[in-house]
Amino acid sequence: MTRTDARRALVFGASGQIGAALLARLAAAGWDVDAVSRAPPSANGPGLRWHAGGFPDVVAPDAHFDAVFSCGPLDAFSLWYADATLRAARVIAFGSTSLETKRAAGDPGERALAATLAASEARVFAAAHASGATATLLRPTLVYGAARDASLSRIAALARRTGVFVLPRDARGLRQPVHVDDLAEAALAAVSAPAAAGQAYALPGGETLPYDAMVRRVLAALPERPRLLRVPSPLFRIALAAAHAGGRLHGLPAGAVARMREDLVFDATPAARDLGYAPREFRPTREMLVAG
Numbered sequence: 001m002t003r004t005d006a007r008r009a010l011v012f013g014a015s016g017q018i019g020a021a022l023l024a025r026l027a028a029a030g031w032d033v034d035a036v037s038r039a040p041p042s043a044n045g046p047g048l049r050w051h052a053g054g055f056p057d058v059v060a061p062d063a064h065f066d067a068v069f070s071c072g073p074l075d076a077f078s079l080w081y082a083d084a085t086l087r088a089a090r091v092i093a094f095g096s097t098s099l100e101t102k103r104a105a106g107d108p109g110e111r112a113l114a115a116t117l118a119a120s121e122a123r124v125f126a127a128a129h130a131s132g133a134t135a136t137l138l139r140p141t142l143v144y145g146a147a148r149d150a151s152l153s154r155i156a157a158l159a160r161r162t163g164v165f166v167l168p169r170d171a172r173g174l175r176q177p178v179h180v181d182d183l184a185e186a187a188l189a190a191v192s193a194p195a196a197a198g199q200a201y202a203l204p205g206g207e208t209l210p211y212d213a214m215v216r217r218v219l220a221a222l223p224e225r226p227r228l229l230r231v232p233s234p235l236f237r238i239a240l241a242a243a244h245a246g247g248r249l250h251g252l253p254a255g256a257v258a259r260m261r262e263d264l265v266f267d268a269t270p271a272a273r274d275l276g277y278a279p280r281e282f283r284p285t286r287e288m289l290v291a292g
């Protein structure tokens with residue numbers, strides 16, 4: 001049942017780590033929500049209706065939405081939105097700072113990802129303009145907080161399993177991990193921020209710290225207290241190449257180790273000015289890193 005006095009939102013990627021945080025914010029703010037998932041939960045909540053669907057075949061409910069949020073794959077959303085007949089005043093979509101950091105990457109796959117993100121953002125802005133809506137693009141940095149991210153939670157899982165986490169000594173590139181709840185708050189703030197119309201914002205976390213310090217804090221949050229082992233960088237690279245060759249290393253993209261040396265730092269000033277964005281410092285707890 002919809003509540004006639006409530007603002008109404010359509011949320012894609014609602015089952016994801018950012019999407020789930022956004023659903024909680026929308027519920028707390030009294031929004032009426034339609035959420036889309038390829039495998040929706042069987043039960044709806046108060047003011048929350050789940051719909052089964054996935055891009056490119058999503059059929060949106062025939063309603064007027066005050067806001068549409070995209071918290072899933074931006075390219076798929078942008079292609080769908082460009083063809084959709086959707087009545088929505090505001091579109092808030094998550095992209096990624098990879099649009100900037102991977103633009104000139106050595107790896108062609110990473111360059112292609114950056115190009116796809118840029119094209120997707122442009123498509124969302126154009127489609128919003130064509131339908132009389134306004135769009136805002138939000139680009140998070142390294143996301144954590146829901147114990148299901150593919151970076152810090154993965155580091156925590158590996159370290160808990162082995163009791164140790166190994167890093168090359170030069171893994172000192174700067175990072176700004178950002179909590180899912182800060183991203184959800186920014187998305188909600190964007191709806192009622194006139195200055196955010198037609199803008200894209202980097203959303204870094206509230207603290208900038210070297211990669212090895214970030215890992216140290218992750219390990220310190222775990223009850224097992226795994227050790228951080230720092231090894232000479234050439235040795236690390238030889239061991240990594242051997243692990244790759246032996247098929248013992250999966251899911252570490254080409255360039256990921258080299259990037260540990262690089263600063264990936266973004267300016268939060270525009271988001272602070274237009275969205276009141278004030279992300280927390282990086283103080284991870286076990287619950288933010290380990291599921292269950």
Ligand SMILES: NC(=O)c1ccc[n+]([C@@H]2O[C@H](COP(=O)([O-])OP(=O)(O)OC[C@H]3O[C@@H](n4cnc5c(N)ncnc54)[C@H](OP(=O)(O)O)[C@@H]3O)[C@@H](O)[C@H]2O)c1
Nearest residue numbers: 013015016017018037038054055071072094096140142143
């Ligand atoms: N994680 C990061 O560190 C990070 C960093 C920068 C930017 N971002 C961006 O932030 C956004 C959200 O990231 P996240 O980490 O919260 O994602 P996530 O936890 O992996 O969730 C992604 C969501 O996308 C939905 N989805 C995937 N394929 C879909 C399809 N074909 N049709 C419809 N829905 C689909 C999934 O929903 P169902 O499975 O329920 O269908 C899922 O809820 C993404 O645009 C991501 O690129 C993430």
